Amino acid sequence: MFRGLRAAWRRGEELFAEVALPEEASGEAGRFGLHPALLDAAMHAGILNDTDDETAVPFAWNDVSLHAVGAAAVRVRIGRLDGRAVSLSVADVTGAPVLTVGSIASRPLSVDQFVSPSADGGALYGTEWVPTAVDASAEPAWADWTEVGEGGEDADVPGVVLLDCGVSDGSVGVPVGVRSVLDRVLGVVQEWLAGERFAGSRLVVV
Structure with missing residues (x-):
């Protein structure tokens, strides 16, 4: 469901994309202001701007406005701002605005920051009981x-x-x-x- 990026173009520092929910999920679009899978796919076009070994992960969203609800297919414009920040404009297939975001600040995430599970197949998370001395008095x-x-x-x-x-x-x-x-x-x-x-x-x- 999150593989909704259908096409993408670049024009200078601007990125454009067409994004759509799969047919089996389009009926759920009306349950959301903007379907989370559609928004996630809209952000995938931003990966085209990654020129190094680090992926920028959205961290802070500013000036967010939702203009319409229930879209199942949208057109996206991502504009480059200072640093790793971008602006986002989302419209439906007729060009009517759906969502605008003044700026999305990102933080870099490198492959080295991911930790693989232990070789013995142990869980990444667990409960550990640590003995503590208690003064009975x-x-x-x-x-x-x-x-x-x-x-x-x-x-x-x-x-x-x-x-x-x-x-x-x-x-x-x-x-x-x-x-x-x-x-x-x-x-x-x-x-x-x-x-x-x-x-x-x-x-x-x-």
């Missing part, structure tokens, strides 16, 4: 929220208060259960922040 007292928050103002507040949201018994559906848990957590947090009673304690939500 410094451990604060714990208490359950039902003993403190729901026990009234007279209940002592220890250093750490545990709010155990638990897991539902399955008698309610997931959406209802999620809303119930979020509603409870929100209420507790609002009460926690409303006064000074819990200022010296930490709330742990499980």
Whole structure:
């Protein structure tokens, strides 16, 4: 779907292109202001201006105006500004404006910045548990929220208060259960922040 660049031309520092969604995706164009695949393909023409080993990646967009919605095919003009910045004008096949961008600033990205997966096929991201020494004498007292928050103002507040949201018994559906848990957590947090009673304690939500 993102291979929508159909043709491209250069005139001095200007680039022109024709971009279109594939037929099977054109029916989705009306769901967006400008279909993301169409906008992405419109930017592909800018690769023609890359003259070194670095590819410019769009970073900051300024003065963006959407003039029409639902386009499935567009014509693009990319103008060179100072440095790596460009301007972008997008029109439909009749020439009516669809999108204008005053400037798009880019940052260079070289091949050397990509890191290949490890040779053993390990994941690029993972969870690593790091052991940490704990001074047992410094451990604060714990208490359950039902003993403190729901026990009234007279209940002592220890250093750490545990709010155990638990897991539902399955008698309610997931959406209802999620809303119930979020509603409870929100209420507790609002009460926690409303006064000074819990200022010296930490709330742990499980």
